Amino acid sequence: MVRVYVDDLVIIGANCDDxxxxxxxxANAFKMSDLDLLCYYLDIEVRQSARGTSISQGAYVAKILERSGMAGCNPCQVPMATRLKLSKRSTEPLVDATAYRNIMGSLRYLVNTRPDLAFAVGYVSHLLEEPRKDHLAAVKQILRYVRGTKSWGLKYERKEEQVQLTGFSDSDFAGDVDARKSTTGVIFFLANSPIT
Structure with missing residues (x-):
């Protein structure tokens, strides 16, 4: 398999000779550099060993925190307060929508290696149109959580036994206070490592 992004290629396969x-x-057709084993790609840090592969985005987290003015914030233990209810009809003052959307785009990309953020980031993502002060406070809590867990990522261990695919799903009931829509969440594991 070949993954291409502009002029960067990642080549994956089971046969080293191929x-x-x-x-x-x-190399015969194009001028190119071979950087050997993948270690960094699109702000994703990749560590490979005989035991498996892990991916994380610690350096990307530092960039997000710096750009959002939260580099020196105090870490917290959870990405979102329990039973948090935010509304598009909030009467709190408006905040800079461009800055809010920029942070949200960065957090949405971070979810690729941080499934623990998926619900909280998804929840505040529906408030992009007219973000308010209370919406930004929820985003800042996510950033504080990310600061305390910036080295976290995903680990995929090599297994000798048969690999098993396992999935889970759940939903709330009318959790969206504006539209009374429900939210569904799913996660799939391959060999006990999350893949979606």
């Missing part, structure tokens, strides 16, 4: 042959053919 990968070497592909690289050789590409």
């Amino acid at each position: 990968i070497k042959q592909f690289k050789k053919e590409m």
Whole structure:
């Protein structure tokens, strides 16, 4: 499999000889550099060993915190307060919508390696149109949580036994206070490591 982003290629396969042959053919056709094992790609840090692969975004978290003015914030234990109810009809003052959306876009990208953030980030993402002070406070709590857990990521261990796919789903009932819509969440694990 070949993953391409602009002029960066990631080559994945089970047969090292096939990968070497592909690289050789590409080098004959194009000017390219072989950086060997993948260690960093699109703000995702990749660590590979004989025991498995782990991915995280610690450096990206530092960038998010710096850009949002939260680099020195106090960490907290949870990404969102229990039973938090935010409304699009909030009467709190408006905040800078562009800055809010910028932070939200960054957090949504971070969810790729941090499924623990998925619900909280998804919840505040529906408030992009006219973000208010209380909405921003919820986003800042996520940032405080991220600061305290910036080294977290996903770990995929090599297993000798048969790999099993397991999935879970759940939903609330009319949790959206504005539209009375429900939220569904799903997570799938392959060999006890989250993949969605």
